[in-house]
Amino acid sequence: MAKVRPHVVVIGAGFGGLHCARRLKRSAVDVTVVDRGTSHLFQPLLYQCATGLLSEGAISSPVRHLLRRQRNADVALGEATAVDATAQTVTVTRIDGSEFALRYDHLVVAAGMRTAYHGNDEFAAHAPGMKTLDDALAIRRRVIGAFEMAESASDADLQRSWLTFAVAGGGPTGVELAGQIRELATLALDREFRTIDPERARVLLLHGGDRVLPSFDARLSADAQRTLDRLGVETHLGVHVTGVGADYVETTSKATHEVVRYPARTTLWTTGVEAVPFAKTLADALGVTQDRSGRIPVRPDLSVDGHDNVWVVGDMSSLDDLPGVAEVAMQGGRHVGAVIAGLVDGQHDRAPFHYRDLGNAAYIARRQAVVQAGRLRLSGSLGWLAWGVIHIAFLAGIRNRMGTVISWSATLLTDSRRERAITYGDPETARQPYSR
Ligand SMILES: Cc1cc2nc3c(=O)[nH]c(=O)nc-3n(C[C@H](O)[C@H](O)[C@H](O)COP(=O)(O)OP(=O)(O)OC[C@H]3O[C@@H](n4cnc5c(N)ncnc54)[C@H](O)[C@@H]3O)c2cc1C
Known part of the structure; x- marks a missing residue:
């Protein structure tokens, strides 16, 4: 009788789940992702999809194709x-609401995080x-839609609020x-409208800390701030966003408690993340306590305490x-894939996970990015080149890499952004394209 192979169930086909599944390619297991x-x-290029530079296809790859x-x-x-x-x-709910169960010998959970509103869940409706x-396409709909709304606005105040982005x-x-x-x-839309001048778009960057990019070296933060200033981004530091509505955003100064309300019809939220709801389901099932962000505590080998086969x-x-x-x-x-492969081979080594920090990179503007890796600090054009190489290298699939290089080159040469189609999602959204 053929021996039944251990079944590894991987939840999530993001970076963690995909790399775990791939590491098990030559192992005597069956994997279900x-x-x-x-x-x-x-996700690192979502903002380029949201602002019309890249298509959704360029930043995503079918999991079935990858495997x-x-x-x-x-x-x-x-x-x-x-x-x-x-x-x-594990119970899995299909898109039609029906369910099926998967039996596992090893369960690897890599389901990621979602946007956190820090107790202000009502902001989600407007920001x-x-x-x-879906988020990137919703942001694209709002940003592109805002310029269109401004073009046909009946008075100057309304036009200004459509052209203010927070x-x-x-x-x-x-x-x-x-x-x-x-x-x-300033580059792609500047000649395309007849009534408004898109260059007048006011972009407010609202940040609670005392410098942008706090996870980077202070010198790189300062370089990034100079580039933002040159671009015309209006940065407000030391403020918390304390109110968001359909036509305004409100900030409160951390130092003086002064409250300022800006008429802005587009507010976008990038201030934090929390674990997806499945983390609580998992924590309850395993009897462990989530941390403040909802993450699951793990042992040095990335397994969960008391559950040697859950990672x-x-x-x-x-x-x-x-x-x-x-x-x-x-x-x-990859680490968990290797440990599971070893266990399946009869080894008992559950090596601890050691993270090798390869650095951080952030794009600021055309020919301006910052890169920090070990003692290396790059900004300006060099940083931008390094940023481009890193992102192309990590994109999944040759076709996406080639498509992205072509889109970037076309935008550099012509300033145009072609990926500006907007979608309304479900019929409910279609009726209220700007209120969600
Ligand atoms: C806008 C943005 C920019 C970023 N830029 C960078 C960057 O420049 N450099 C960098 O290193 N990192 C960056 N990150 C962070 C990076 O993307 C994450 O650290 C990384 O994606 C985490 O990988 P993961 O596998 O844990 O989760 P994810 O990649 O988030 O994958 C989780 C997967 O789980 C699936 N999922 C969730 N719940 C369930 C469920 N219940 N059932 C089934 N599937 C489920 C989701 O659909 C998703 O596919 C960025 C993140 C964002 C949002």
Whole structure:
């Protein structure tokens, strides 16, 4: 009788899940990768999709296609909604609402994070975050739609509020988004409208800290700030966003408590993340306590205490305050894949995970990016070149890499941005394109 091979169920086809599945390619296991979407998403370039530079296809790759040559891997579309640690099963809810159960010998959870509103969940209705393809398309709809609304606005005040964009959060995503909206306005749209002057678009970058890009070296932050100033981004430091509505954003100064209300019809939220809801389901099933961001605590080998065959990798795992970046997820996924492969081969070595920090990069504007790796600090054109090479190298699939290089080159040569189609999603959204 043929021996039944151990079954590894991987939840999430992001950086952590995909790299874990791939590491198991030559192992005597069967792998099932479950994701609620059909594609592996390259989140670091979401803001370029949101601002019309890249298509959604350029920053995502079908999971089935990526795993097509891995004979021991299968893919299931659906959302993991329950875990039974005793029976070793995961319940998966399909897109039509029906369910099925997957039995596992090893469970690897790499389901990532979602946007956090820090107790202000009502802001979500007016200020989309940037974590998913839906978010990027919602932001594109709002940003492109705002210029169109301004073009046909009945009075100057209304026009001004449509041309005011607020970005909450001065980390890499906020900085990239604010810079890209100014570049869209000043380079791509400047000759396309008849009534408005898109160059007048006001972009507010609202940040609680005392410098943008706080995770970077202070000198690189200062370089980034100079570039933002040159671009015309209006940066407000030391303020918290304390109110968001359909036509305004309100800030409160941390030092003076002064409240300022800006008439702005587009507010975008990049100030933080929390674990996706499945983390709580998992924590309850395993009897562990989530940290403040909802992440699951793991042991040094990335398994969960008391559950030798359950592993959590990437953004959703909490170990030594490792940053929520793609490299941590990829290296963690590969580490768990290697440990499982060893266990299946009869070894008992559960080596601890050691993260090798390869550095950080953020795009500020055309020919301006900052890169920090070990003692290396790059900004300006050199930083921009390094940033481009790093991002192309990590994009999944040759076709996406080539497509992205072509889109970037075309935009550099002509200033145009072609990916400006807007979608309304479901019929409910279609009726209220600007109110969600
Ligand atoms: C806008 C933005 C820019 C970023 N820029 C950078 C950068 O420049 N450099 C960098 O290193 N990092 C960057 N990051 C962070 C990086 O993208 C994350 O650290 C990385 O994606 C984490 O990988 P992961 O595998 O843990 O989760 P993810 O990549 O988020 O993947 C999680 C997967 O789980 C799926 N999922 C969630 N819940 C379920 C469920 N219940 N059932 C089934 N599937 C589920 C999701 O659909 C998703 O595919 C950025 C993130 C964002 C949002």
